[in-house]
Every structure is written in structure tokens, then in C-alpha cells.
Amino acid sequence: MRTLWLALAGVFACVGTALAQTGDCTEAAALVHADAGLSRAAPAIASRHELKVLVAGSASSILAGPGGTRAAYPVTLQSALSKRLPGVAVSVVNTAKPRQTAAEMLASFGQVLAEQKPDLVIWQTGTVDAMRAIDVDQFRAALEKGVDQLRAGGADVMLMNMQYSPRTESMIAADPYAEIMRGVALREEIPIFDRLAVMKAWNDEGTFDLSTTTKNSEMAEQVHVCIGRLLADLVVEAVDFAKEAKQGK
Template sequence: MIGCSRSFVAFAVLALASSASAQLASPDQRCAAPAEFTTAAGALPNTAAAITKRGVLRVLIVGTGSTTLGGTSAQAALYTQRLEKELAVAFPGVSVAVQTRGGRALTAGDLLPIVIEGLEAFRPDLLIWQSGTVDAVRGIDPDGFGQTIAAGVEKALKHPADVILMDMQFSRFSRAAVNYGPYRHGLDSIANAHPGVLAFQRYELMRFWAASGQIDVERAPRSEWRAQADLLHACLAHALAEMIRDGVRRASR
């Protein structure tokens, strides 16, 4: 991607700050969601500084599944490309790089060393950490889960990098079988307790899309499953980019 001078980047960030109501172009009208899911509860100062001082933004995604963020490895790659594209649109002229690390069936304890290694090797400005699904399924102590996430968050903030904590995907089947509540609450509590840390409510956002009939992978006909899954990943990337842009705008006030 094409770089730009610091002055141009700073101007672009200030322009975004003066246009709080503007939205990124949605990849599909079915991505529409209430503002509560894409509005940042606080600022992303390290992300904003990377944009204004270097014109470069590095984002590290760590998670289970194929982030992987659920889905196939091909969908994960497509998700990464879409997030890069969404962020490039949000921050014109900024060089955006997104890397993913993780694997299937990993708990927060398994992911913590991966987070630390990624912080050292990639030196991201923003860490997006998706966790909680495997811990909830295995019934791992919620307090221990929270302590592990908090340890990773503190490592990231010292690097320094901002953090977005993403909870699990919504599923009617898993909702009936697994108690996600304590783990979602733990992620929210950690985000609320640390400046530079946001919570992305993926579970509630996906439940909204399913309830409204916009995106519902579980109930899609088999012939449409792949298209629905691809749309879901595109819309999650879009919503994340909107939250990140809002967090940068807040840091630039």
C-alpha cells in the first residue's frame, strides 16, 4: 500500500474526528447494525499514534478456530484481507498490515504465549484477541480465565499496543449447551478496567444479525452456507474497522 507524509496522515485522522457520523461503505446492507456494536467505548491511543507518526498500522489477531475466528482457513485468509482493506479505506494513505496467529481448540492459557510471541515478533500497534469459547466449553474456571486475559492485556499495553477483546460467536446450539456468560462478562470487565482496551461484542452482534434475518449461518440452506459464512466474515471485518476508526477518532480529539 502507498505510504504518505505524517502531515497528510494527521490531517486524515483529524478529518475522521470531525466526521463522527460518517460510516465506512458496507460490503452488504445485511452488515447494518446498531451503533452500539461499532462505537468504541474509549480511545485507541497507540493505534492513533502509529497512524499519525508513522503512517503504518500493524494489527495482530490471535484466536482459536481458523483465525481464524471460526470457519475454514480460506475464510480466515479472506477475513484478514477484508480487514486490511476496510482499514485502508478508513485511514487513506496508511500502510496496513494484519497478521493472524492461533489454532483450533486453544484455551486462553494456550493463547497467552502466542500473544506474547506475536507482540515480540510483529510489534503490533493493535492486538485483537478472540478467546473464551474453548474455556467455556471445557468449564475452565472463569476467574482463572480472566486472570490469563488480564496478563496478556497488560503485556500488550506495556509494548505498547492497544487491545480489542472479542468474545465468542453466537450459536443457538452452543447457547443451549454452554454457559458463556461468565467469560463474556470477564472480557467486558477487563476492557472497562484498562484504558486503550475495548470489548467487541461479537456474540451479541451475531445474535442481532440472526434474529433480524440479515445473516444466519446456522439456518441457511446447505447450498447457501458458504455464502453466508463469507458474508459473516466480511461483516465482522467491517464492524471491527468501524470500531477501530471510532477509537482512533476519540484518541485524536
């Protein structure tokens, strides 16, 4: 009996440390802050008690392999947001498809807006554009057009840039595209989730060793859980930002 208790205690200790480890990833939280508000999501939460989020993106919003989407960050986003916004019906729909540039995603926005009527669209992009070395002006133009279109369709927009991938960073010029995304976010006054900076911080701090080689998707899933949580924090912060801005007026 005693051994059983000890074993159980051991198991709890392990689970505890595992949880603590995934909890550690919030140390990059300082890099996630809202410099703009979500002026449409805020009233949707306040009056309708509802928040419909749509994730538009490429393969890094889906985990590789069968059932990958079930472990990808949009799932954590939904559970974390529900916890942070009690009494609000939160739904997150993931429409990400591999190998899509910003311009290609843009083409599907009209249909998605009409079908889903989201309050907030999280637009993850930049990776495929950087890999294909799409002309930076065209990339910027696609972003601006997409943001306009989503806003015209009644949704708030939040941008998310690329992953930090140390093994390929000298082969994929992520930086200029990330800069453009930060620039568009600043000028259009929309929040941006700087995934590149967050993952870079995790790698530097040793939270995750992103240059490890593995076939196992355990670390990938943990990274996605962390992204989902921080992303939920950003959504809540941006909603508060919009509320404060409105009260300020």
C-alpha cells in the same frame, strides 16, 4: 443485442442486491462503539502513517476448510481499514490457531510481540474457555495478564468475544465468559468488539439465520465480511476517541 443488455442489467441488479444485502449487516452498528481509545495506534497512524494489526484468536477467526483464512474477517478488516485510513499503510496479520484457551494464547504473546511489533492486537478469545468450562477466575486472570503483557510490549489491545451460536447456546455457557470480557474491557479501558451481541442482533433481525444447517460456506463468508467491516469501524472510532481524549487534556 437487446437481450444481452437485459441480461447484463439483470446481472447488475443481482450483484446490486447481493451487495445491498451484505451492506445491511451494518444495522448492528449501534452495538459497536468505542468506550475507550487506542492511544498507541493513534500516534502510529499520525506520525508513521502505518498501522500494524495482529489478530490473536482461535478457530472462529479462521474459516473452516482450505483457504479459509483468505475469507476470514481479518482480510476484510485490512481492506476496510485501508479504505477508511487513506495514506496509511495498514497490515493485518492473523495468528489464530484452533482450540486455544486464553491462557494458551497468552503463552505465545512474548514471541509474537517480538517478531511482529504490532501497534494493535485484536484478541479474540472466550469460546474455547467456555467450551472447556475453564475456571472463570483463571479465565479473568489470563485476560488481565495478557492485556498487561501486550501493553508492556508496546501494543494497544482490543478484545473480541465469542460468536453467537444459537444451536449450542444451551450447551456452551458463553454468557459468564462474555461478561468477564466486558468487565475486563471496562476496567482496563480497552475497546471491545462484542461479537456475541452483534451476531445475536443479526440473527434476531433476520440479517443472517444463524441456526440454518448447511455445508456451504457462503453465509459464513458473508458473516466474516460483515464482522471485518464493523471491526474496522470500531478501530477507526477508537483511534478518534484517543485523539479527542488527548486534545481534551
